[in-house]
Amino acid sequence: MAFWTLYRREAGSYFISPVAYVVFFATAIGIGSYFNFVFNYFNDFGIRQYTVLQACVNTFFFWLTLMVQVPIITMRVFSEEFKMGTIEMLLTAPVEEWEVVLSKFFGALTFFVTLWIPLLFNLVLLSTFSNPHVPIFWKPTGNTFLLVLLIGTFYVSIGVFTSVLTKNQIIAAILSFALIFLTFSISFIPFLNVTGNVRDLLGYFSALEQMDTFSKGVFDSRPVIFYLSATVFLLLLTQRLLEARRLKS
Amino acid sequence: MIEVQNLSKSYSGFRAVQNLNFHVNRGEIVGFLGPNGAGKSTTMKILAGYQPPTDGQVNVAGFDVVSQSLDVRRHIGYMPENVPLYNDMRVDEFLRFRARLKNVPKAKLKERVETVKQLCSLKDVERKIIGTLSKGYRQRVGLADAMVHDPDLLILDEPTIGLDPHQIRAVRELIKDLGKKHTIILSTHILSEVEMTCNRVLIINHGRIEASDTPANLTKLVRGGGSLRLEIKAPAADAKTKLAAVPDIEEVEVTAEGEWAQLRIFSKPGADIRDNVYQLVKKEGWDLREMARERATLEEAFVELTQD
Missing domain, CATH: 3.40.50.300 (P-loop containing nucleotide triphosphate hydrolases)
Structure with a gap:
């Protein structure tokens, strides 16, 4: 099956590129120091009503990290192939367009997941070495990471989609950041003077409200369906665009 | 295939x-x-x-x-x-x-x-x-x-x-x-x-x-597949008109004049003109220093076929 061969190459290519390691360590250090900061703050002021993880993922810093890292991961997936001309070599092998799109998407998603392992590692460290013991609250933690994965899936599909539009990696990165930020800014609308049904409707799409719910440990199936269907739609669009690009050239 | x-x-x-x-x-x-x-x-x-x-x-x-x-x-x-x-x-x-x-x-x-x-x-x-x-x-x-x-x-x-x-x-x-x-x-x-x-x-x-x-056939397409290079002691213009009258010769080109004239002779496709040329040279009593067949290259075929 060509998908596995392609997926192994795509996922593997992140781990041999220096840029990927820069992104990985920047995220790890950023998250680590922020985690440390929140922990110390809670300790000094005796805050008990939130967990450290909950505080970490409901702040501006977390969202900024998420929104910046995804375009950097995904900008090269198609743009580089177009620029180097390797797409011609790839698509004259017996592979189908959807296999190429899916392998690139899952390759990028794999690296995205790798980027968030340090946060989990911080939690484990905290529960292992803290005295008195701080437990890991598995249900809220699981829900939080599930939502990070879901939002990541959606953002990565936006990144893959913008990468198929251009052969310039920088343009692809800026475009995907703009789109990601646009979808994220739905979260800001409830803060404006919007009331009634409109506010309720927009609340469903608000990543901030979803994170608030999930990090409390409450599972909601609506975001799951929304993010997965949006991802499928964007990947379908990507596949059609890839095909169109080949056919019209 | x-x-x-x-x-x-x-x-x-x-x-x-x-x-x-x-x-x-x-x-x-x-x-x-x-x-x-x-x-x-x-x-x-x-x-x-x-x-x-x-x-x-x-x-x-x-x-x-x-x-x-x-x-x-x-x-x-x-x-x-x-x-x-x-x-x-x-x-x-x-x-x-x-x-x-x-x-x-x-x-x-x-x-x-x-x-x-x-x-x-x-x-x-x-x-x-x-x-x-x-x-x-x-x-x-x-x-x-x-x-x-x-x-x-x-x-x-x-x-x-x-x-x-x-x-x-x-x-x-x-x-x-x-x-x-x-x-x-x-x-x-x-x-x-x-x-x-x-x-x-x-x-x-x-x-x-x-x-x-085939490459060989293509080169034959070019003005009969080659030319004949001739170096004789004769007035160039005179030799040219006389050679042009020989059967199967399509074109004669003077490439150098002087005591010894150099000519390039193109034949009709497929024809071998060497014998006829020699007979003419013998009849006219010209001194002959060189007669050689030049094969057309694929390059000539290419240039001729792709000319505008």
């Missing part, structure tokens, strides 16, 4: 290829010859199933390139122009990746990769990163990639461009060797290459096929 009927291709109004008709039989080595921008690469991209034709029917290995593109791609090995490769992979890793992609069975994978590395003399760079290789090696990696799954048909777009004379010779030998088992269509504008490797030449210009024949 390849069946092309009324193939046309336009890019946003510009007609790159118009009404191409040709076929390639199994086991042939066909050279695709033409000046830059004649439509060679476009045709090859269409044959490889990468781009669809605007109009016409193209069958490769018994499959239609548009509706059965995947089947076509299983049966061909295509080496694009400028050989795009993944610069971050090692040669060995790349060839194994491509072999898996092209459905080489697991049991045969190692053997196939070893074979193509041997054929393309890549043994000494197998651990190197492709991005650091020289042009010649990249070209050979591209060639190795094209034939790693042992395809029936090899489509090579300018396989020897950018190589040094030794490498060109090596690639030429390789292509000749491969031609015993595979069908090959290659594009080039190096004429000596075609003359030495190909059974048949297609000359294409402005998106049209100008000629399709």
Whole structure:
């Protein structure tokens, strides 16, 4: 099956590129120091009503990290192939367009997941070495990471989609950041003077409200369906665009 | 192996290829010859199933390139122009990746990769990163990639461009060797290459096929397949008129005047005029210092056929 061969190459290519390691360590250090900061703050002021993880993922810093890292991961997936001309070599092998799109998407998603392992590692460290013991609250933690994965899936599909539009990696990165930020800014609308049904409707799409719910440990199936269907739609669009690009050239 | 009927291709109004008709039989080595921008690469991209034709029917290995593109791609090995490769992979890793992609069975994978590395003399760079290789090696990696799954048909777009004379010779030998088992269509504008490797030449210009024949026959097309060089002691103008009257002579050209006149004589296609010329020289009593037959080269055929 060509998908596995392609997926192994795509996922593997992140781990041999220096840029990927820069992104990985920047995220790890950023998250680590922020985690440390929140922990110390809670300790000094005796805050008990939130967990450290909950505080970490409901702040501006977390969202900024998420929104910046995804375009950097995904900008090269198609743009580089177009620029180097390797797409011609790839698509004259017996592979189908959807296999190429899916392998690139899952390759990028794999690296995205790798980027968030340090946060989990911080939690484990905290529960292992803290005295008195701080437990890991598995249900809220699981829900939080599930939502990070879901939002990541959606953002990565936006990144893959913008990468198929251009052969310039920088343009692809800026475009995907703009789109990601646009979808994220739905979260800001409830803060404006919007009331009634409109506010309720927009609340469903608000990543901030979803994170608030999930990090409390409450599972909601609506975001799951929304993010997965949006991802499928964007990947379908990507596949059609890839095909169109080949056919019209 | 390849069946092309009324193939046309336009890019946003510009007609790159118009009404191409040709076929390639199994086991042939066909050279695709033409000046830059004649439509060679476009045709090859269409044959490889990468781009669809605007109009016409193209069958490769018994499959239609548009509706059965995947089947076509299983049966061909295509080496694009400028050989795009993944610069971050090692040669060995790349060839194994491509072999898996092209459905080489697991049991045969190692053997196939070893074979193509041997054929393309890549043994000494197998651990190197492709991005650091020289042009010649990249070209050979591209060639190795094209034939790693042992395809029936090899489509090579300018396989020897950018190589040094030794490498060109090596690639030429390789292509000749491969031609015993595979069908090959290659594009080039190096004429000596075609003359030495190909059974048949297609000359294409402005998106049209100008000629399709063996290299030997093509050179015969050019003003009777050659000329006669003559050096005699005679007044040039006088000799010219007298020679022009000899049967089967089409044209006489004076190339040098003086005590010894040099002339170039073109015959009608297929005619041997040497005997007649000698008889005339003997009758007129001119001193003869040189008479030699000059063969037309493929280069002349090419220039003549692609002239505007």
